[in-house]
Every structure is written in C-alpha cells, then in structure tokens.
Amino acid sequence: MYCMRCGSEIKEDQSFCMKCGAKVEKIRYESTPSDVDTSARDSSKDDPTDDVQRGSGSESGLTEGNAEALRARPTEGIADALRPNPTEGNAEVLQPGPTEGNVDAFQSGPVYEEPGIYQQPGNYEQPGIYEEPGFNEYPDDMEEPEPASVKPKKSGNKALIALSVILVLSMLMVGGLLVYRQMPMVRYQRNIKVAQKYMLEGDYEQAILAIKEAIDIEPKKMDAYLLLADAFKEIGEEENAINTVEIALNYFPENKRLTEYLSELELSVETSEDVEDSDDEEDSGNIRKGSDTKKSGMVTPDDKTAVSAASEKSEIDYDRLKKEIAQLMQGNMVYISSDVSQYPLVRVYFQINDANGNVQTLLSPTAAIRESISGGAFIEREIKKIEKLEGNQGISIDIVADKSGSMDSDINQVKSVMSQFVNSLDYTNGDRAELLAFEDSVMYMCSYTNNPVYLNNGILGMSAYGGTALYDAIYEAVTNSSGQAGAHCVIAFTDGQDNSSVFNYQQVVDYARAVSVPIYIIGAGSVDTQTLTYIADQTGGRYWNINDLYDMTEILNEIYSEQKDMYCLEYISQADADRYAPRSIESVVCDKDSNYGASTTTSFTPARVIDYGNHSSRYEVVLQDISWADANAAAIRKGGHLVTITSQDEMNQVSALCENAGIKYCWMGGYTMMDSSGCYGHWITGEDFNQYQAWYPGEPSRNDLDGTEEKYLMLWNIKGVWSWNDERIHPAGDPELQYYRGKTGYVIEYEQ
Incomplete structure (x- = not known):
C-alpha cells in the first residue's frame, strides 16, 4: 500500500504515512450492478454523462472482472484523480474523485475511447510518465507535468464544425458577389455589354x-457616349448623335476622337439637308421635305389654333427638345397649378425634382409645350418664358389657424x-x-393683402373659443386660394380633431384637387394624424x-422655400x-x-x-335676403369685401346708400369675438x-334673447337712426324674424 499524498510505501497496520504524515484512508470501491449491461451502451452519444448510472454494489474491494490495478498519479498535497485501467472484457470506467479526507466512492460508467489517450483496453498509457508495475512515480529530478485532460469526445462534432464553416464561407461568397454586382463600375460594364x-x-x-x-x-x-452616338446614327437620328458627342466634349474637351466624330456627324447632316432641299421643288429652303407643320410648330394662315397669322413657329421645337433631354439626367416634372388671369397667356407652375424627390435648380432652362383644349389635337404653342419664382414672382398663401377653446x-x-412668418414674406415681389x-x-381675420400691418392685426385679434371647424376652414381657404392669380397654397394648423364642420375631409380633398391647390398641414396635440396626412398627400402638400x-x-x-423653388412656364x-x-x-x-x-x-x-x-365706384349696394356667409362670398367673388366702416364720413356715406336702396339691415365685414x-x-x-x-345701445350682445349666437356685424336702421349690431348668421331666413325679409342686403367695398 502506498501513500496517497507522497507515494511512499505504507505498511498494512500503519494509520499515518511515516514520510509525510498523511492519514491513511480506507478506500471503498463500488462496482456496477450486475443487472446493468454496460457493454450495450452507445459510445457515440453526444453527451456520455446521460448514460452514467450510479452503482449500488457492496463495500468489498475490487471484484472479479474489475481492473486488477489502479494506476493513480498522485500530486503534491492531494490525490485528486484516480484513473482506472480497464481490462479486456470490462467496460467499466471508475471515475474517482478523492480529495484529502474524502475518498468515499468511485463512480462507474462506460468506457469511451479517444484516439491518442485510450490505446488498448487494459493498457492505459500517459505520455511522459515513468511507469512501474502498479503505479506511476516521477523521478526526483523530473518535473511533474500537468495532468492530461481526458474528455469524452462528442461524436459528430467534426462534421458539424465542417458544415458550419462551409455555410459561413458560402454566405460570405454570396454576399460578396451581391456587393460586387452592385458596385457602380460593375453595373456600368454590365449595361454596356447588354447594349453591345x-x-x-x-x-x-x-x-x-x-x-x-x-x-x-x-x-x-x-x-x-460614343456607343450612344453610334446607336442614334444607326436609326437616322444624327442630331441626337451630335448632341451626345457635344455632351461628351463637356467632359473631354480636348479629345481628338470626339472632335473628329462630331465633325463627321455634322458633315453628314449638312449633306443630307442639301439632298433634301434639291429634291423638294415646293420647299423654299426653310422647311425640310416631309416635315409635319403641326408637329414642328408651324401653322398655316387658316389654322384657327394659331395665336396670329403672323406667328409661324415656336422658338423651341418640341420634338427636338424631347430628343435632347434623352441625353441628360432625368428629373421629375411635377405640375402644381395654372393661371389664366391674363388669357390667352397661360402660366403653368411646376417643380423639377431629382430621383430622390429633392428640388432641382435649373441654370438656363429652355422649354417647349403642346396643348390640347377640350380633347382636341395637341398643338405646339409659343413659349414666352420660363423662370423660377424666387426673386421674380409672388405667391398667395392662405393661412388657416386653430382658435378653438x-x-x-x-x-x-x-x-x-x-x-414672424407674415413679416418675412417678400411683398415687394408680389x-x-x-x-x-x-x-x-x-372667421376672416384678414382677407388677402400685401400689407403686414393688417395681417398682424388679424393675428392679434384671435382669441381661443368654441369648437373645431377645421374642414370648413380649409375648404374656405381652398376656395379663396384658387381664385388668386399666380402660384398659391393653403397652410393649416390645428391642435385637435374636427367636431363642427359641414364639409368632410374627402370633400376637401376632391375640391382641392379639382382646383389644383396644395394643402400643407401642421398638427399638434390630439389630432387625427392619418386623416390630415391623407389630405396633404392627396392634394400635393405635406x-x-x-x-x-x-x-x-x-x-x-x-x-x-418649397413654393419659391417652383418654376413658371408661360x-x-x-x-x-x-x-x-x-x-x-405635354411639356x-x-x-x-x-x-x-x-x-x-x-x-x-x-x-x-x-x-x-x-x-366704377368704391361701393356696390345689393338688396338681397341672404346670410352673412353668402354675402361675404359674393363680395369676394367680385373682387371686393363686405364694407368696413372706419370713420364717421364713411358711416354717413354707406348709410345713405343703403337707405336709397331700400335696405334697412345691411351686412358689414366684421365679427364680434369673446375673450376673458x-x-x-x-x-x-x-x-x-x-x-x-357706432354700436346700438346695449350692443354687442354676442347672444340674442332666445340664446342664439350672434357674431356677424350688421348696420341697421332703428327708428331712423343707423347703428351697429351683432346678429345671427341669417335672420331673414328665420320664420320668427319676418321683418328682415325684403329689407336685408349688403355693401361691397372695392379697394381698387
């Protein structure tokens, strides 16, 4: 028997090692129960510990069939591992884990072979260890090596790792190929090969x-560019070929090959024109044989679509310009609105955007246009000019503000x-x-004007009160905006959801699209984001x-800025x-x-x-039993507004006009509002x-005796005295107020 600590021989009757003093422990071995067939265990399982079972054998020593000798490799201070040496025919592995003072049991289990460690059954060798029968001992002059790590190998790991590596490499190759195919030069070469x-x-x-x-x-x-010019030349479009080479010369101005090719193309065109001129007996030399006068913009004296008999052609030929842009980067031309206030001059407003939707600035644009009226033929029209709005033209902006409670x-x-916004507008440019x-x-806080003082007065006059008639307000703004000459738009702000409108959001959208008015909306608070986004998107706003x-x-x-970046084509x-x-x-x-x-x-x-x-006159008097809203709309359509009386002289003049027209109740352009x-x-x-x-005594009241809201200003005659009153929106239409009928009207005031 030998010491588990130092390896010295110990006699049977000794309780302590005479060399190191370690206590001699009595080792008990547990054998595998006889009813467990360990030979049938599958050594290919991924986790061999799943099949380990604890034995319940007796406390006897090594039984017959067990390993005849235990080869323990003692380490200094602790014998922490005893590795059994299984004999042929015995598939048990004793896995002891004794520590100092605790060597109670060994756990048996199946044998697992690992190449290089388990050489043969019954012959366990550990490289670098000096071996004597019964145990291994290191010479005094030899450093003890670290214990070898012996782990059961999981079957299939190598195959799994290999498969994983293959998959990763495949993914990298595919990803790299995709990236490679998307590289600009690769895409360029691919298109060139397709073209060839x-x-x-x-x-x-x-x-x-x-x-x-x-x-x-x-x-x-x-x-x-050379290949593109060749393609145009092959289909007889020499002019496009020339344009292509000229574009290339912008990038390569000193290239001899391009210069020679351009000269060749120009010579070919001149020769072709000479041949056509000589063959065309009816041609005076100004029009090529076979040309379409309608298509090229030429008109005949009896052509009713001509602007005048003297106008023979547009400055820019539509077909030629259409071919020229084929050589350029393509932008999106987005129609915004039109203006026919100076007809037959027509203004068309549009934006030029790049492929990403960003506004594109043009440096020296030329344009051409063909027009069809009421479904007729497309006729090329004379272009007067094309210009950017910024610094050249004004815009009309209808601002809609929420003043609800x-x-x-x-x-x-x-x-x-x-x-701040109205003060920043460019009034000098319109x-x-x-x-x-x-x-x-x-409520009209300030009708259309180029005077920021009036706009600021309107802003200051707003006070929070009442519900939210958002859709009605936008509809009204679209109506007024569409009636303005030049470019126009609506900008609305709200902090809540509509709860008071007569119109619905779809009616607003349909109307704005019909009259080409973009609607921009800013929302805050508990708004209906989905509906507001829909209104803006459908009308060309945001x-x-x-x-x-x-x-x-x-x-x-x-x-x-977006509005000012538009272009106007006249x-x-x-x-x-x-x-x-x-x-x-077609533009x-x-x-x-x-x-x-x-x-x-x-x-x-x-x-x-x-x-x-x-x-002809500053004032126009109208006798009509209509509501304040209808009177206001009529005044706007005629280019004026309901009268506003700002002096005693004006009060006297307007009162006399009403009296002469038989009007006793006259609508004025004003409201009453509430604040704290x-x-x-x-x-x-x-x-x-x-x-x-000039209020009537006790007015304004804001509410009538029956509780009806009154907020629309009226000039009335009570017992021969003219004064002001705030009235309900349509008293002449109220069966209880018959005395208004036949005596109601309004006065339009024209600023020009």
Missing part, C-alpha cells in the same frame, strides 16, 4: 436604353410664430396672404406633427377658346448647363380667377377696429 449585344442584333432602341442607364451610373465614361393656453405662441381662423365656424409649437417657424419657412394659348376649358399639356424642360431634363403630360381645368380690376375681458369687434380686412365704432 442589342447593337449586334440590330435592336438599337433597347441598346439606347441600356447605354443611358450606364451613363446615369458613370456619367464620365467616353466610350458610353383647446388653444387657450397656446394661442400666444401660435400668434408669435405666425407674426407675395400676398390671407388669415382665416376657425372655432365653431370660419403634413407635419409637432410637439413644440415653436417648431412651426422652421416648417413655415420650409413650405415657403405660353400663348388659342385666343378664341374658353379660358376655363379643360386642357391637357418638356431642358437645361444643358445643369445636365437635367424633364417632361410631363398632365390635364387640368383652370380655376376661375378673381378679378381685382378697377371698378368680454366681447369685442374685428374687421375681416385686419383694419383697426378701435378707430371708429
């Missing part, structure tokens, strides 16, 4: 498409932001604005949702046609300096424009209401 294939097959149209795509990817590759704590912030507010109904009301400043400036239409007839136009814009071209086909019906022209201090008046023009007032 089409060229060989004689399919030049498809070849041209492939080459254009290649140029979009790599616009500075000379070979692509929910705005009570935020109304001052909104006023501040709106005041900007104009109108301010509508809404509560239970729509929607924003904000948490901080001061964010409105940046959004308003963004909308304004052309002469058919003079004797109805200016408001439905139209379809094309080309800008070689910015390398951009765009075209579009769109249909529209011009909206009726309000005529603000000169009138009570009831106050406001003119729809934004004029100062405090400079003159």
Whole structure:
C-alpha cells in the first residue's frame, strides 16, 4: 500500500504515512450492478454523462472482472484523480474523485475511447510518465507535468464544425458577389455589354436604353457616349448623335476622337439637308421635305389654333427638345397649378425634382409645350418664358389657424410664430396672404393683402373659443386660394380633431384637387394624424406633427422655400377658346448647363380667377335676403369685401346708400369675438377696429334673447337712426324674424 499524498510505501497496520504524515484512508470501491449491461451502451452519444448510472454494489474491494490495478498519479498535497485501467472484457470506467479526507466512492460508467489517450483496453498509457508495475512515480529530478485532460469526445462534432464553416464561407461568397454586382463600375460594364449585344442584333432602341442607364451610373465614361452616338446614327437620328458627342466634349474637351466624330456627324447632316432641299421643288429652303407643320410648330394662315397669322413657329421645337433631354439626367416634372388671369397667356407652375424627390435648380432652362383644349389635337404653342419664382414672382398663401377653446393656453405662441412668418414674406415681389381662423365656424381675420400691418392685426385679434371647424376652414381657404392669380397654397394648423364642420375631409380633398391647390398641414396635440396626412398627400402638400409649437417657424419657412423653388412656364394659348376649358399639356424642360431634363403630360381645368380690376365706384349696394356667409362670398367673388366702416364720413356715406336702396339691415365685414375681458369687434380686412365704432345701445350682445349666437356685424336702421349690431348668421331666413325679409342686403367695398 502506498501513500496517497507522497507515494511512499505504507505498511498494512500503519494509520499515518511515516514520510509525510498523511492519514491513511480506507478506500471503498463500488462496482456496477450486475443487472446493468454496460457493454450495450452507445459510445457515440453526444453527451456520455446521460448514460452514467450510479452503482449500488457492496463495500468489498475490487471484484472479479474489475481492473486488477489502479494506476493513480498522485500530486503534491492531494490525490485528486484516480484513473482506472480497464481490462479486456470490462467496460467499466471508475471515475474517482478523492480529495484529502474524502475518498468515499468511485463512480462507474462506460468506457469511451479517444484516439491518442485510450490505446488498448487494459493498457492505459500517459505520455511522459515513468511507469512501474502498479503505479506511476516521477523521478526526483523530473518535473511533474500537468495532468492530461481526458474528455469524452462528442461524436459528430467534426462534421458539424465542417458544415458550419462551409455555410459561413458560402454566405460570405454570396454576399460578396451581391456587393460586387452592385458596385457602380460593375453595373456600368454590365449595361454596356447588354447594349453591345442589342447593337449586334440590330435592336438599337433597347441598346439606347441600356447605354443611358450606364451613363446615369458613370456619367464620365467616353466610350458610353460614343456607343450612344453610334446607336442614334444607326436609326437616322444624327442630331441626337451630335448632341451626345457635344455632351461628351463637356467632359473631354480636348479629345481628338470626339472632335473628329462630331465633325463627321455634322458633315453628314449638312449633306443630307442639301439632298433634301434639291429634291423638294415646293420647299423654299426653310422647311425640310416631309416635315409635319403641326408637329414642328408651324401653322398655316387658316389654322384657327394659331395665336396670329403672323406667328409661324415656336422658338423651341418640341420634338427636338424631347430628343435632347434623352441625353441628360432625368428629373421629375411635377405640375402644381395654372393661371389664366391674363388669357390667352397661360402660366403653368411646376417643380423639377431629382430621383430622390429633392428640388432641382435649373441654370438656363429652355422649354417647349403642346396643348390640347377640350380633347382636341395637341398643338405646339409659343413659349414666352420660363423662370423660377424666387426673386421674380409672388405667391398667395392662405393661412388657416386653430382658435378653438383647446388653444387657450397656446394661442400666444401660435400668434408669435405666425407674426414672424407674415413679416418675412417678400411683398415687394408680389407675395400676398390671407388669415382665416376657425372655432365653431370660419372667421376672416384678414382677407388677402400685401400689407403686414393688417395681417398682424388679424393675428392679434384671435382669441381661443368654441369648437373645431377645421374642414370648413380649409375648404374656405381652398376656395379663396384658387381664385388668386399666380402660384398659391393653403397652410393649416390645428391642435385637435374636427367636431363642427359641414364639409368632410374627402370633400376637401376632391375640391382641392379639382382646383389644383396644395394643402400643407401642421398638427399638434390630439389630432387625427392619418386623416390630415391623407389630405396633404392627396392634394400635393405635406403634413407635419409637432410637439413644440415653436417648431412651426422652421416648417413655415420650409413650405415657403418649397413654393419659391417652383418654376413658371408661360405660353400663348388659342385666343378664341374658353379660358376655363379643360386642357391637357405635354411639356418638356431642358437645361444643358445643369445636365437635367424633364417632361410631363398632365390635364387640368383652370380655376376661375378673381378679378381685382378697377371698378366704377368704391361701393356696390345689393338688396338681397341672404346670410352673412353668402354675402361675404359674393363680395369676394367680385373682387371686393363686405364694407368696413372706419370713420364717421364713411358711416354717413354707406348709410345713405343703403337707405336709397331700400335696405334697412345691411351686412358689414366684421365679427364680434369673446375673450376673458368680454366681447369685442374685428374687421375681416385686419383694419383697426378701435378707430371708429357706432354700436346700438346695449350692443354687442354676442347672444340674442332666445340664446342664439350672434357674431356677424350688421348696420341697421332703428327708428331712423343707423347703428351697429351683432346678429345671427341669417335672420331673414328665420320664420320668427319676418321683418328682415325684403329689407336685408349688403355693401361691397372695392379697394381698387
């Protein structure tokens, strides 16, 4: 017997090692129960510990069939591992785990072979260990090696690892291939190869498409331009071929090959023209044989679609310009609105956007247009000019503001932001604005003007009160906006959901689309985001949702910049046609300096424009039993507004006009509104209401004796005295107020 600590021999009757003093422990071995067939265990399982079972044998020593000797490798201070040496025919592995003072049991289990460790059954060898029969002992001059790690190997691991490596490598190869195929140069070369294939097959149209795509990817590759010029030449489009080479020369101005090819193409065109001229006996030399006068913009004296008999052709040929833009980067030409206020001059407003929707600025654009009126033939029209709005033209902006009761704590912030915005408009170049507010109904805080003083008065006059008639307010704004000459739009703000409108959101959308008015909406608080987004998207506007009301400043400036980035294309239409007839136009814009071209086909019906022209008199008196809203709308359509009385002289003049017309109850252009201090008046023009007032005693009341709301200003004659009253919206239509009938009317005031 030997010491488990130092390996010294110990006699049978000794309780302690005489060399190191370690206590001699009595080792008990447990054998595998005889009813367990360990030989049947599957050594290929991934986790061999799943099959290990504890034995319940006796406390006897090594039984017959067990290993005849235990080869223990003692370590200094602790015999922490006893590895059995299984004999042939015995599939038990004794896995002892004795520590000092605790060597109670060995756990048996199946034998697992691992190449290089288990050599043969019954002959367990550990490299580097000096072996003597019965145990291993290290010579004094030999350093003890670390114990070898012997772990059962999980079957199938190598195959699994190999498969994983293959999958990872495959994914990397596929991903790399995809990235490679998306590299610009690879895409360029692929399109060039496709184009060359089409060229060989004689399919030049498809070849041209492939080459254009290649140029979009790599616009500075000379070979692509040469190939494109060849394709155009093959189908007889020498002019397009020339344009292609000229574009290439912008990138390679000193290239001899391009210069020579351009000279060759130009010579070919000149020769072709000479041949055609000599063969055309009827041609005076100005028109090529076989040309289509309608298509090229030429008109005959008896052509009723001509602007005049003296106008022979447009400055820009539509077909030629259409071909030229094929060589340029393609933008999107988005129709916005039109204006026929100076008919037969027609203005079309549009944006040029790149492929990502960003506004594109043109440097020196040229344009051409063909027009069809009421479904007739497309006739090329004379272009007068094309220009960007910024610095050249004004825009008309209809601002719609929420002043419902929910705005009570935020109304001052909104006023501040709106005041900054109206003060920033470019009035010198024609900007104009109108301010509508809404509560239970729509209220005119300031009708269209280019005077920021009036607009600011309208802003200051707003107070939070009542419900939310958002849709009615936007509908009213679209009506007024569509009647303005030039570019126009609606910008609306709300902090809640509509609960008071007569119109619904779909009616708003349909109407705005019909008259080409884009609607921009800013929402805050508990708004119906989905509906507001729908309204904006369907009408060509945009929607924003904000948490901080001061964010409105940046959004308003963004909308304004977007409007100013539009272009106006002016052309002469058919003079004797109805200016408001439905139209379809095919328009094309080309800008070689910015390398951009765009075209579009769109249909529209011009909206009726309000005529603000000169009138024979400042006032117009109308005797009619209508509501305040109808009277206000009639005044706007005629280019004026309901009268606002700002002096005693004006009071006397208007009163006399009404009396002479048989009017006793006359609508004026004003409201009464409520705030914390009570009831106050406001003119729809934004004029100062405090400079003159003439209320009937006890008025304004804001409510009638029966509780009906009264907020619309009326000039009335009570017992021969003219004064002011706030009245319900349509007293002549109330069966209880018969005395208004036949005596109600309104006065329109014209500023021009």
